[in-house]
Amino acid sequence: MIFSMIDLAKYTFQLGEYNPNRLNENGFKLATIDNFEYLQFNDCIYILTFHTRFSLFSWVIMWVTESVCSHSAMLMPGSIVFHAVSKGVIENKLEEVLDDKSYISAISIPVKKDELDKIMKFQKAQLGKGYNWVGAIKLGFLELFSLNGKFRIRHTIDLILIILFGYVLVKYF
Numbered sequence: 421m422i423f424s425m426i427d428l429a430k431y432t433f434q435l436g437e438y439n440p441n442r443l444n445e446n447g448f449k450l451a452t453i454d455n456f457e458y459l460q461f462n463d464c465i466y467i468l469t470f471h472t473r474f475s476l477f478s479w480v481i482m483w484v485t486e487s488v489c490s491h492s493a494m495l496m497p498g499s500i501v502f503h504a505v506s507k508g509v510i511e512n513k514l515e516e517v518l519d520d521k522s523y524i525s526a527i528s529i530p531v532k533k534d535e536l537d538k539i540m541k542f543q544k545a546q547l548g549k550g551y552n553w554v555g556a557i558k559l560g561f562l563e564l565f566s567l568n569g570k571f572r573i574r575h576t577i578d579l580i581l582i583i584l585f586g587y588v589l590v591k592y593f
Contacts, residue, residue, distance in 0.1 A: 421581045423574035424483055431479045437488050440523070443471055446488070448523035453515060456526065459495070464528040465539065466495035468503075471523040484563045486572065493517070494543065495526065497536070502543040509546040 430436045437443075440450070448471055449455040459466060470491040472478035478490035493503030499514035518524075531539065562568040564575055 421578050421585065424578050427483050428479060431482065438471075443488065443523045447525045447527075448488075449525075450520070451518040451522045451524050452520050453518055456514060456518065456524070459499075459514075459526060461497040463532065463536075464530050465497070465536065466526045466528055468493045468495050468501065468517075469525045469527075470517075471525075473519075473521045473523070481560075484560050484575075489525075494539075496540060496543065502546070504551050506551055508548060508550045511543075511547055 431438050434440060448469075451470075469489040470478075470493070471482075471488045472490045475490070481490040482488060491503065491505075493501050495501050495514060501512045501514055501517050503510065503512070503517075563570075563572075564579070566572055566575060
């Protein structure tokens with residue numbers, strides 16, 4: 421509880437790793453059309469990682485995974501974005517995911533023409549499929565309870581405090 425509340429305050433007030441200057445230093449740009457019109461699709465696609473602003477759900481993902489990112493997507497030629505959201509796999513135009521408040525990093529991945537065709541075909545086949553909630557929850561528990569081989573003291577302390585707080589509530593109230 422202590423570490424999560426500190427981290428939530430940092431996220432809310434854009435401090436530390438959530439500071440816009442720090443995000444810029446790490447390759448993120450404010451999600452505006454002007455910041456992403458430079459993208460060229462000469463034998464490449466882009467992996468987009470999102471630092472979503474003003475979303476409690478996104479912050480929980482960032483806190484559990486110890487990352488400033490809460491979402492990723494694939495940007496294809498034609499400015500088509502394929503990504504999995506809570507309602508499933510969808511396709512958007514790049515302009516539709518630029519909200520003027522979040523931050524996005526775009527990493528180019530070189531691809532050959534035949535690879536690009538296969539990737540596009542695969543992405544199109546995923547459209548409309550449901551979000552993998554079971555996999556996401558499983559991954560979250562592996563991270564949260566350090567079952568993935570990465571011990572995180574802040575998760576352990578917060579979980580102990582939550583259990584103690586719950587015990588006190590049940591026992592005395």
